[in-house]
Amino acid sequence: MGESYIQKGLDALMTRLTMILTILPLLLVAAASLRADAPVYVALWFDTEDYIEPAADDAALRIARDLTGLGVRATFKVVGEKARVLEQRGRWDVVRALALHDIGYHSNFHSVQPTPALYLRDLGYVEGAAEFERREGPGALDLARIFGVRPSCYGQPGNSWAPQANAALRHMGIPVYLDEGSQVGLNDQPFWYGGLLHIYNMGRFQLRAPLDGGEPAATSDERFDRAAAELRALGGGVISIYYHPNEFVTTEFWDGVNFAKGANPERTAWRRPRRRTEAESERCYRVLHDYVAHAKSVPGVRFVTARELLQLYGSPSPAPAQRAHVAEHMSARQTFLVTEGRSLSAADMLLSLLGMQPEVVDGPATRIASSLDRASIPRAAFERAKADAVSFIRANKRLPAAVWIGADKLSIGDFAATLSGDDRVAAEIVFRRANLEFEKYFSNEPRKAFDWPIHPEGFSAPELLELGKLQGWTLKPARLR
Numbered sequence: 001m002g003e004s005y006i007q008k009g010l011d012a013l014m015t016r017l018t019m020i021l022t023i024l025p026l027l028l029v030a031a032a033s034l035r036a037d038a039p040v041y042v043a044l045w046f047d048t049e050d051y052i053e054p055a056a057d058d059a060a061l062r063i064a065r066d067l068t069g070l071g072v073r074a075t076f077k078v079v080g081e082k083a084r085v086l087e088q089r090g091r092w093d094v095v096r097a098l099a100l101h102d103i104g105y106h107s108n109f110h111s112v113q114p115t116p117a118l119y120l121r122d123l124g125y126v127e128g129a130a131e132f133e134r135r136e137g138p139g140a141l142d143l144a145r146i147f148g149v150r151p152s153c154y155g156q157p158g159n160s161w162a163p164q165a166n167a168a169l170r171h172m173g174i175p176v177y178l179d180e181g182s183q184v185g186l187n188d189q190p191f192w193y194g195g196l197l198h199i200y201n202m203g204r205f206q207l208r209a210p211l212d213g214g215e216p217a218a219t220s221d222e223r224f225d226r227a228a229a230e231l232r233a234l235g236g237g238v239i240s241i242y243y244h245p246n247e248f249v250t251t252e253f254w255d256g257v258n259f260a261k262g263a264n265p266e267r268t269a270w271r272r273p274r275r276r277t278e279a280e281s282e283r284c285y286r287v288l289h290d291y292v293a294h295a296k297s298v299p300g301v302r303f304v305t306a307r308e309l310l311q312l313y314g315s316p317s318p319a320p321a322q323r324a325h326v327a328e329h330m331s332a333r334q335t336f337l338v339t340e341g342r343s344l345s346a347a348d349m350l351l352s353l354l355g356m357q358p359e360v361v362d363g364p365a366t367r368i369a370s371s372l373d374r375a376s377i378p379r380a381a382f383e384r385a386k387a388d389a390v391s392f393i394r395a396n397k398r399l400p401a402a403v404w405i406g407a408d409k410l411s412i413g414d415f416a417a418t419l420s421g422d423d424r425v426a427a428e429i430v431f432r433r434a435n436l437e438f439e440k441y442f443s444n445e446p447r448k449a450f451d452w453p454i455h456p457e458g459f460s461a462p463e464l465l466e467l468g469k470l471q472g473w474t475l476k477p478a479r480l481r
C-alpha cells in the first residue's frame with residue numbers, strides 16, 4: 001500500500017517533469033524572442049595545415065570560394081609551412097581566395113617535432129616566450145609576406161598548448177587566441193587571458209555538422225538553433241565552429257600518418273594520407289555549405305572573423321573601478337570581478353589597489369611561498385613592499401612571484417589579500433592568506449589536457465598547467481561592447 005502511494009507520487013512527479021522538459025525549449029525560445037536583439041556571433045574557422053597532400057590546397061580554395069558565395073567570411077588559420085608550400089606551388093588562386101577571409105596563424109610546422117608543448121614544458125615563462133617567438137615568429141612573418149596581412153589570431157597545433165605563447169604572441173602583434181582545448185576555459189564563452197582575447201574551450205557553444213557518420217542535416221541544424229536560442233536568452237555571445245580543409249579530401253590526417261607518437265621522418269620519407277573519392281568530397285562540401293546557409297538564415301546570427309571579434313570585445317585594459325568594491329572582493333578571493341559593466345582580472349585589481357594605471361601585465365613566472373610567520377606587518381615595511389611591487393611590475397610588465405618584507409617573503413597571493421584588507425590607516429597591517437579562486441578555471445589533468453596522437457606516447461605536462469594557473473591572475477570574462 002505504502003509502495004503504491006509512493007509510486008503514485010513518483011508518477012505524478014514524472015508527469016510534471018516530463019511536462020517541464022516538454023515546454024522547456026518553448027520557454028527558451030520565448031525568452032529568446034524577448035531578447036531578439038541580443039547578437040549571436042558565429043566564428044567559423046579552418047585550420048589550414050596539410051602541406052603534404054596537394055589536394056588539400058584545392059579543398060581550401062573550394063571552401064573559401066563557397067563561403068564567399070554565401071556572403072560569409074571565415075578565419076583561415078594557416079600553418080607557416082603551408083603558406084610557403086602554396087607559394088612554391090604557385091597557388092596564388094588559393095592565397096587570393098583565402099585572403100578575402102581573415103588570416104590567422106597555426107604554428108610554423110604544426111606537427112614536425114618538437115611541437116610547442118614539448119619544447120616549452122621544461123622552460124620558464126620568460127625564457128619560454130622567447131623560445132616560442134624564435135621558433136614560431138618566422139612563420140608568422142611568412143604569412144604576412146604571402147597573404148599581405150599580419151595574422152589576426154593564433155591557435156596551437158593539436159593539444160600542444162603552452163601559456164608562454166601568450167606573451168610571445170602579444171610581442172608578435174597577434175591579439176586573439178582562437179582554438180579548442182581543455183587547459184583553461186570560462187563558462188563556454190570568450191575570455192581575456194594573458195592579454196589576448198581567447199575564443200577557447202567553448203563547450204556547449206562549440207558546434208559542427210559532422211562530415212562523417214551520416215547525421216541528418218536537421219539534427220545538426222537543430223543543435224545550432226538551440227545553442228543560438230540559449231545565447232540570445234543569455235544576452236548574446238559566440239558560437240565557435242571549426243573544420244580542417246584537409247578533412248574534405250582525405251580520410252586520415254596528414255600528420256597522423258607521418259608524425260604520430262613523436263615520430264619525425266625526413267621530408268623525403270613523408271607519406272600522403274588516403275584520399276576521399278570525388279563524390280565523397282562533394283558530399284562533404286555540401287554538408288558544410290548547407291550548415292552555414294542554415295546558420296546564416298537564423299535571425300540575429302552574424303558570422304564574424306577573429307579580427308572582428310576583437311572589435312566587438314574591445315580591449316583587455318579596464319577603466320578603473322570603485323576601490324572599496326575591489327578591496328572587499330580581493331580580500332576574500334583573488335579572481336576576476338564583473339562590476340559596473342566592467343570585467344576586471346585579479347591582476348587588474350591588484351594594479352588598481354597599488355594605485356597604478358590599468359595595463360596588460362603577465363602573471364608571476366614562478367610560485368613562491370610566504371616565509372613570513374607574523375600576524376601583522378608594520379606600516380613602514382608594508383609601504384616599502386608596495387613601492388617595490390610597483391617598481392617590479394613597471395620594469396617587467398609582470399607580477400612578482402613574491403614581495404619582500406625585509407628578509408621575509410610574501411607570496412603574490414598573500415600580498416594581494418593583505419593589501420586588500422589594509423584600511424591604509426592602521427600602524428600594523430593584518431597578514432591575510434591568499435584564496436586563488438581563479439585556479440579553478442584550469443585543468444588538473446596534465447595527461448588528458450595534452451592528449452594528441454602527435455605527442456610522444458604518455459606525454460604529460462603538469463609544468464605547463466602550473467605555469468598556466470599562475471597566469472590566471474590575468475583571466476576574466478570578455479564582455480561585448
Ligand SMILES: [Zn+2]
Binds near residue numbers: 047158
Ligand atoms: Zn591543427
